[in-house]
Amino acid sequence: MLDDVNGNHRTRWSWGGWCFAYGAVFFLYAQSASAAPVFGRPGFYPVDGSPVSIVALAVDQQLGLDLATGNEAGQEGPSLSFLLNRGAGSFFPERRRNVDAQYILHAVAAGDFNNNGTTDLVVAVTDTSEFPPRAAVLLYRNAGNGTFREPVPYPLSGLFPQCLAAADVTGDGLLDVVVCHSTQVGGNLQGLVSVLPGRGTTENTFATPIEFRVGTAPTTVAVATLDGDNRRDLVIGDPDARKVFALYGNASPRFFDEAVVLGEIDAPSALAVVDVDPPSLPDVIATSYSTSRLVTFRQTASRSFAAPTSIPVVQRPSDMGTEDFDGNGTTDIVMLSFTQATLSLWSGDGHGSFTFGESVTVTDSPDHLTIANLNDDTKPDVALVSSFTNMVTVVLNGVDAPFTPTPSPTITRTPSRTATRTRSATPTLTPTGSRMPTFTPTPTRTPTATRTPAGPGDANCDGRIDAADIDGIIPQIFFPTCTGADVNGDQRVTVSDLLLIIELVHP
Numbered sequence: 102m103l104d105d106v107n108g109n110h111r112t113r114w115s116w117g118g119w120c121f122a123y124g125a126v127f128f129l130y131a132q133s134a135s136a137a138p139v140f141g142r143p144g145f146y147p148v149d150g151s152p153v154s155i156v157a158l159a160v161d162q163q164l165g166l167d168l169a170t171g172n173e174a175g176q177e178g179p180s181l182s183f184l185l186n187r188g189a190g191s192f193f194p195e196r197r198r199n200v201d202a203q204y205i206l207h208a209v210a211a212g213d214f215n216n217n218g219t220t221d222l223v224v225a226v227t228d229t230s231e232f233p234p235r236a237a238v239l240l241y242r243n244a245g246n247g248t249f250r251e252p253v254p255y256p257l258s259g260l261f262p263q264c265l266a267a268a269d270v271t272g273d274g275l276l277d278v279v280v281c282h283s284t285q286v287g288g289n290l291q292g293l294v295s296v297l298p299g300r301g302t303t304e305n306t307f308a309t310p311i312e313f314r315v316g317t318a319p320t321t322v323a324v325a326t327l328d329g330d331n332r333r334d335l336v337i338g339d340p341d342a343r344k345v346f347a348l349y350g351n352a353s354p355r356f357f358d359e360a361v362v363l364g365e366i367d368a369p370s371a372l373a374v375v376d377v378d379p380p381s382l383p384d385v386i387a388t389s390y391s392t393s394r395l396v397t398f399r400q401t402a403s404r405s406f407a408a409p410t411s412i413p414v415v416q417r418p419s420d421m422g423t424e425d426f427d428g429n430g431t432t433d434i435v436m437l438s439f440t441q442a443t444l445s446l447w448s449g450d451g452h453g454s455f456t457f458g459e460s461v462t463v464t465d466s467p468d469h470l471t472i473a474n475l476n477d478d479t480k481p482d483v484a485l486v487s488s489f490t491n492m493v494t495v496v497l498n499g500v501d502a503p504f505t506p507t508p509s510p511t512i513t514r515t516p517s518r519t520a521t522r523t524r525s526a527t528p529t530l531t532p533t534g535s536r537m538p539t540f541t542p543t544p545t546r547t548p549t550a551t552r553t554p555a556g557p558g559d560a561n562c563d564g565r566i567d568a569a570d571i572d573g574i575i576p577q578i579f580f581p582t583c584t585g586a587d588v589n590g591d592q593r594v595t596v597s598d599l600l601l602i603i604e605l606v607h608p
Contacts, residue, residue, distance in 0.1 A: 149197055151172055165477050167184060168183070210222075290318045295311065321337070323335070373421065424472050
């Protein structure tokens with residue numbers, strides 16, 4: 102403070118003071134800008150019964166990426182639902198294609214498998230037309246006009262394929278298919294991973310499957326170059342074995358070495374290969390459904406991992422994906438909470454740590470998600486499904502999804518939520534004459550945290566015994582949540598209960 106010639110006090114700002122003030126204003130502005138939510142208000146689209154898998158693909162080569170779901174228990178049995186993008190990340194009401202009732206549908210994946218410039222669809226199923234049931238992959242070739250040709254089956258050994266991925270794992274430039282499934286040996290489960298090598302042709306698109314033994318009942322897979330040798334590797338999560346495995350690629354005709362254990366984890370529900378602290382070798386991250394934690398397996402040298410570290414995350418994480426969602430150049434995680442009905446963002450700092458950023462309420466009991474640019478703005482968006490509500494939820498990056506029903510779920514910035522909440526029930530889509538979809542919400546209901554089964558065989562506690570229970574029982578063999586999964590009443594949930602459900606649904 103200085104006195105002027107009249108004796109009044111005045112403040113004289115030095116150059117450093119002005120710089121400090123400008124910096125403070127800039128900091129506050131940057132804070133305000135960075136506080137803008139990454140998740141916009143979600144949009145909701147009903148599909149056929151019990152969607153268990155979702156993928157983004159170009160069905161008709163128009164107006165951005167479309168969405169396809171695989172549904173276990175539709176109105177006429179298993180089915181595929183297609184949501185065609187009408188631009189800006191909004192979607193027309195579903196187009197439905199029934200799948201033969203002899204199949205139990207488990208997962209879908211997409212890719213140009215016959216090298217003709219269009220995106221095809223593969224579906225992992227269990228064929229119940231013979232006993233014991235047999236796993237298979239159905240190939241739906243894109244006809245190029247927004248429809249798909251009749252499926253071509255590719256039988257596998259074993260049963261119940263629980264994961265499906267499309268990637269070039271053989272190194273020949275052609276897309277292959279990777280499937281996780283199991284077989285029964287002497288009353289016990291033996292885990293399998295099968296690779297269907299792509300041939301890139303319309304006829305005989307895939308060669309004879311090659312099998313690898315992995316754990317007891319693998320359910321998740323990530324494809325990446327893990328050890329830095331430019332060959333594709335497979336990382337496998339197995340809830341029954343409570344382990345994460347790796348199949349390292351090699352140059353032999355079988356393409357992969359024998360499975361090795363990367364580390365232990367309770368009930369891995371999702372995993373990814375990311376470089377959490379570049380430029381080191383990639384690391385493996387996995388969610389634990391039973392402990393509600395994110396586990397990191399840090400790679401210290403090629404094929405060598407440190408003891409896993411973990412942090413608490415959302416309750417019952419059912420799926421996750423990785424991308425740079427906030428645009429700061431580091432890898433972030435989006436994660437579904439099955440019990441909290443949220444999609445949450447966990448921001449990466451580029452040094453191996455992830456911190457909670459924000460969450461948005463989605464439909465109840467979300468199961469699976471896919472990440473894609475759905476509105477052509479270069480930013481990653483999220484679409485997810487819930488087999489409990491028969492709903493697809495679309496969450497765009499930085500903008501609200503068009504045609505969102507009211508009342509809309511709100512964005513929250515705290516990871517804690519109450520167990521019981523009231524929300525609008527399943528909205529229905531009604532197309533108008535101009536094909537502009539509008540939403541009509543049905544009366545509200547109050548879901549509860551605990552659901553009661555209709556009886557033995559109702560493995561997913563949805564009040565009925567149908568094909569959805571066959572797939573619903575498999576996770577509960579590893580971490581039980583519904584008493585109806587104990588079909589034979591022996592106080593355990595085992596493979597025997599699973600086979601009994603098959604007989605109930607397909608007598």
